[in-house]
Amino acid sequence: MIKHLRSAADLDAATATLILDTAAEMAALSGREVKKLPALRGRTVVNLFYEDSTRTRISFEAAAKRLSADVINFSAKGSSVSKGESLKDTALTLQAMGADAVVIRHSASGAPHRLANWVEGSVVNAGDGTHEHPTQALLDAYTMRSRLGRLDGLKVAIVGDVLHSRVARSNVLLLTTLGAQVTVVGPPTLIPLEVGAALSDKTQVSYDLDAVLPESDVVMMLRVQTERMQDSYFPSAREYSRRYGLDVPRLKRLPEHAIVMHPGPMNRGMEIAPEVADSPRSTIVEQVANGVSVRMAVLYLLLGGK
């Protein structure tokens, strides 16, 4: 088993499948009276969050607690970081406190890779800048597999702000490893040529959402990250929504069995219409529940053994 989960590229097909299978066993726990397993008793998991997050932090916290680990939550606000402490000094402090795993979210791409050199425990990337978010990709893959029964050969469209999306990057890496065919869709300003070329040679690029929809088993809508957009990538929110938003007429163009995903938080009415987000084909709430199972699997497989 690997020691760190810094990138979806750390996972080969066998390891990724092991994580998804383990997550399926972990999911059975939510139906039980005692939602607790003793696997990580006495281990300490630190949630080191330099960026705001609701679902990811809570999801990791719930996952660690269900495995009986001790959880320390650290958010940059109200800590010594606001007094100017560096990531390295914070890491050494955590190391001295005996953290067995550090779950890190940071606005700088590559922060988890640096951190892994400074601490002895496992490092789990919970989102770094515009780089990666591997556990989100794992929970997305888990959701696809449980809804559609397979990943191999599945046609997945990832739509929207591909340039800034760590969710897109991790998903492209993981899904191609697991045999799915990924098409990224968005305005050319948000999928520059070099990004399209760099993603993977197995990944296709399209600028026409309506052409891709009838072919897709899964449509994953990305959030338009207005906080990361210093430049204007499209003329107006309304124009973006008309060309790349998933509304009811577009939903009807999808095959019968196809599902709609969104990593959250959503801009309702922008990239996804409220009627679509709340339709039975949307897996958005399911994705959150699956997130806990997948993160339990990751923490168990990284920390459970020798």
Next chain:
Amino acid sequence: MAQPRADAPSKIILAGSDLSRVVDRIAHQILEKTSGATGTVLLGIPTRGVPLAHRLAARIHAFEGVEVPVGSLDITLYRDDLRLQATRALGKTELPAGGIEGLRVILVDDVLFSGRSVRAALDALKDLGRPSSVQLAVLVDRGHRQLPIRADYVGKNIPTAHSESVKVALTEVDGADEVRLIGGLQ
């Protein structure tokens, strides 16, 4: 625990037909000791405890027409040596539809050795509900207990040395029925 080498000498303790006779006997003993196996649930411990539990249920049904619910109980996350070995993949935990609350649970495993698996199973069971009582059925008891645990139903007692190992093969998992003692013989 030192494992005998793969090419170590071995001998067959139970061949196919002996093994099914042993399973028949355990099924009869369960019927006798539980007055007809009412209010009883069989929980197999993966991997080989699960097909054994299904076989016992099938034999009990054949003898007395009683349907005994069967499930599986994975103990991986409750093992006390979890941290001493590389990470293990998880097995399935599946309780029968009626659950285990207030019922007699019979744990089924292939080999009883140190007793640590059974202790882990008891801990796992505690998180799933509160059975009225718990019993243990094993195909082979090879001795060398490290905990105060004993089986209620034993297929065969095999005296062994520490350096030996007992390997149970079942058709459902391994393609053939056989119990083999490996190593230690000169």
